[in-house]
Amino acid sequence: MNILSLQFIVLMCVTAAVYQIFPQRLRWTVLTAADVVYVLLVQDLMLTAVMAVQITVTFAAACLLDSQNSGRTALQKKHIMAAAVSFNAAVMILFKEINFFLYPVRLILRAAGTGVSIPFIHWNAPAGLSYYSLIFIAYILDVYWGVSQAERNPGKMLLFAAFFPILTSGPFIRYRDISESLYAGNSITYHSMTYGLQRILWGLFKSLVISNRLGVLVGTIYADPAGYPGAYEFLAFVSFVLQLYTNFSGCIDIIIGISQIFGIEMPENFDSPFYSLSISEFWRRWHMTLGLWLKDYVLYPLLKSKRFRELGKNAKKKYGKRWGKQAPLFAGLMITWFLIGFWHGGGWNYIWGCGIYYGILIILGEMCGPALQRVNERLGINSSSRGWITFQRIRTFLIFTAGLSFFRSYDGLICGLKRWGYALSVWNPGIFINGSIFKLGMDKYDIAVLIVSLLILWIIDMIGHKRSVRDMLAEQNIVIRWGLLLALIFVVIIFGQYGSTYNASSFIYGKF
Amino acid sequence: MTRKELFEKLNAVFRDVFDDEEITVNEETTSKDIDGWDSLEHINLIMAIEDEFGISFNIGEVTTMKNVGAMADKILDKIK
Numbered sequence: 176m177n178i179l180s181l182q183f184i185v186l187m188c189v190t191a192a193v194y195q196i197f198p199q200r201l202r203w204t205v206l207t208a209a210d211v212v213y214v215l216l217v218q219d220l221m222l223t224a225v226m227a228v229q230i231t232v233t234f235a236a237a238c239l240l241d242s243q244n245s246g247r248t249a250l251q252k253k254h255i256m257a258a259a260v261s262f263n264a265a266v267m268i269l270f271k272e273i274n275f276f277l278y279p280v281r282l283i284l285r286a287a288g289t290g291v292s293i294p295f296i297h298w299n300a301p302a303g304l305s306y307y308s309l310i311f312i313a314y315i316l317d318v319y320w321g322v323s324q325a326e327r328n329p330g331k332m333l334l335f336a337a338f339f340p341i342l343t344s345g346p347f348i349r350y351r352d353i354s355e356s357l358y359a360g361n362s363i364t365y366h367s368m369t370y371g372l373q374r375i376l377w378g379l380f381k382s383l384v385i386s387n388r389l390g391v392l393v394g395t396i397y398a399d400p401a402g403y404p405g406a407y408e409f410l411a412f413v414s415f416v417l418q419l420y421t422n423f424s425g426c427i428d429i430i431i432g433i434s435q436i437f438g439i440e441m442p443e444n445f446d447s448p449f450y451s452l453s454i455s456e457f458w459r460r461w462h463m464t465l466g467l468w469l470k471d472y473v474l475y476p477l478l479k480s481k482r483f484r485e486l487g488k489n490a491k492k493k494y495g496k497r498w499g500k501q502a503p504l505f506a507g508l509m510i511t512w513f514l515i516g517f518w519h520g521g522g523w524n525y526i527w528g529c530g531i532y533y534g535i536l537i538i539l540g541e542m543c544g545p546a547l548q549r550v551n552e553r554l555g556i557n558s559s560s561r562g563w564i565t566f567q568r569i570r571t572f573l574i575f576t577a578g579l580s581f582f583r584s585y586d587g588l589i590c591g592l593k594r595w596g597y598a599l600s601v602w603n604p605g606i607f608i609n610g611s612i613f614k615l616g617m618d619k620y621d622i623a624v625l626i627v628s629l630l631i632l633w634i635i636d637m638i639g640h641k642r643s644v645r646d647m648l649a650e651q652n653i654v655i656r657w658g659l660l661l662a663l664i665f666v667v668i669i670f671g672q673y674g675s676t677y678n679a680s681s682f683i684y685g686k687f
Numbered sequence: 688m689t690r691k692e693l694f695e696k697l698n699a700v701f702r703d704v705f706d707d708e709e710i711t712v713n714e715e716t717t718s719k720d721i722d723g724w725d726s727l728e729h730i731n732l733i734m735a736i737e738d739e740f741g742i743s744f745n746i747g748e749v750t751t752m753k754n755v756g757a758m759a760d761k762i763l764d765k766i767k
Contacts, residue, residue, distance in 0.1 A: 320747025459726075470726055471750050478730045479746065500731055541727075 176217045178343045178429055179382070186213060186339075191436060195363050202360030206338070206437065207330050213339035217302045225266065226301040230336045232262055233311040237318045237325035256319040260312050267308040270300035275521025303342030305518060311336070313472055314350045323351040331358055340430040344423065346444040347464035353439065361438025371436035373645060376663055377635075378428025381421040383671030385632060388625045389418035391616040391672075397583065400594050403615075405601030408594060410612070412580040416572070417629065419579065420448070422683050423462075447640040452567040454574055455537045465518070469511050477507045505538045512537075523588040528581025536574060624670050688766065693759055700739050704732045714756030740766055 176182050190209040194202050214223055236259030240252050247255070268276075273296050284291050314335075317323035326332045335350055335357060361367070396403040396411035403411070424445045431441045442464050451457035458466055477483055483503040491499025509531060516530020548558075556563055584591030606612055613619055638644050648656055694712065701710045705723050718724040724732070733749050736742075736758070742765040752758045 317747060320745040322747030322751050471746065475730050475746050475749060479734065479749075484734065504727060504731075 176213065178340070178426060179379075182216065183213075186216075187433060191363060194437065197360075199360040199362070203331060203334055203358045206357075207334040210334060210337040210339050213342065214302060214337055217342075218299070222299060222301040225270075226304075226307075226337065229263055229266055229301075229308065229311060230333060232259055233315060233336065234326070234329060234332045236315055238327060240315065240318045241325035241327075242321050243324075252319065256315055259315045263308045263311045263315075267304055270298050270304055272517065272521040273298070275517070278521075303337075306341055306345045306347065307336060309468055309472075309518075310341075310347055310349075313347070313468060316472055317349065317351055323349070326350065326354070334358070340433045343430065344426045345464060346427060346430070346442055347468045348442060352442065356439045359438060363436055363438070367436055367438050370645065371432045371434075373648070373660065374432030374435060375429050376432075376660070376667065378425040378432060379667045379671065380628070380663060381425030381428065381632065383667055385625065385628045386418050386422035386425060387672035388617060388621055388628075389414045389421070391621075393418055393583070395616045400590075400597045404597040405599075405603040406606050407603075407611075407615075408598035410606075411583075412576050412598070415583045416576045416579050419583075419683055420445075421632070447636050449572055449636070450568060450640050451571050452564065453540060454533055454571060455540060457571050457575055458533060458537075465515065469515060473514060474507050474511045477510060478503055483507060501541065504541070508538055509534050519582070522585075524581050524584045524586075524591050527588055528578050528584070528591065532578040532581070628666075628670070688763070690759065690763070693762060696739060697736070697755065697759065697762075700735050701732070704728065704735050712755045714754065714759070716755040717753070736762065742766060 176186075186209060190205060194205040197205050214226065218226075236255050239247065239255050277293050277296065281293050284293070314323065318325050326335060331354075335354065338348070338357070341348060393411050393415045396407050397415075400408065427444045431443070434441045444462060444464050446460040446463060448457050448460040451460055483506065486506065487499050487503040490502035494502075512530045512534025513526060514530075515533075516526035516528070519525035519529050551558060580594065581588060581591035584594055613622065617625070635644055638647070648659065651659075697712055698710065701712055701721070702708050705721060705728070707722070710721060712721075718729065730749065733744055737744060740762055742762065744761065744765075748761055752761065
């Protein structure tokens, strides 16, 4: 069930109405019931059973690990934690990444001339598997480390585990951060309703008006790389970055908006990423909750492990203090970035284009940063000047775009490389002035709507980079406030691409 | 160990990790107050503190310390 489908909207409205008439202390049960309805509507019983087993294992493990449960030794708790974490990771890998592990097996069988072939496996996975599995792992580890209590009420656990907006595209929540507002049963007020609906509306604008239009252009060019070489490819590369941003952040806006209606505070997942001055800063502002998850539950445990500490000590002895710090850090970063790519899918287009490519760049930044700063000082570049900051932002955007061009090459990494071959094969910037871009599935009217919408997005992001746009809106008088909101509603209704031609599965991060 | 002695030791660790002899930390110091104290340097700092005091933090503690004061509380708790 897509978050923009009629089914989802009806579920939302019914849930909100029943939620509001329930007594406050029981309102969480309405949300739990909505979770159950959502899960049963979107998948068959077998997949629901898989999800139920994961929730049960996680619930039981957390109760056994809770600091209030003193009946177990440290070693027993370690075994329980390891088993529950491994189980959740194994289920996720089995359903989502099995082909990655089968690939070398296929190669070996082919090289050995056995004649045995293993088909490509495509299993339907439980809804939100990649999201909730990581959320469960974080929850188990937090309870094990003593920074979170275990939820002992199975109904409340179910609400946390399968909170239905999150099952669509995240973000990654933490029990310790969200449990208070999740179970509070806050009333739906004028404030929560208007703030929530504003956020949903903004998400709809990004998704329906901008992302879906860009999707037409990107889809046309990516479907025929030989037919659209040179500047077309570069146009597709840049358009895909904007498509992904408006699509994913738009979906997150809707999820956060829905949660705000119920008084539930979700973590932000984007923070004006295109204002970043470096790739490492970019990834602190893009898909932030995934980055935080990997830092806290992969990178830090790796760097604190005995093996990595030994690596640091040996590097310090041989190469000095700087390498003593950097050797384990770089090794940890490469593993973490591999996993970021791997989480997106078992294909090397993801592992490279959304993973180790950025890991390498961040490591190069760490290694060369001080030297580049000295060069800048010698050249007399004022690093705080507006020109230099703009240059750094454009540079970061282009570096990110280059990586994402592989991410979008769903046919694989090699096809992504070929695409760059087509991009560099022809010099044809004339397509931007000779009318060729009007033959990419969008007419002049659509392109004008797109450009104006991107300008609006840019201005709002620019304001939002400095202060809350919604707080600014709230300070205006009722005429301006509602005038702007109604204008946005009409823009979404009139210019939004939906209806029979709209592909309801087009939330890109819904498939991960 | 008194709190004052602890902060003197902490100052030495911070100065070594961040290569800055001017650093002086207090109860309220956070990552915003020290140049270069980002998420990557944070874990180096934690490990240097562990080595200095012969203690070990779990990752939950590492990620939930709000400021140097909270860090000092944890250290004093562990070396008791």
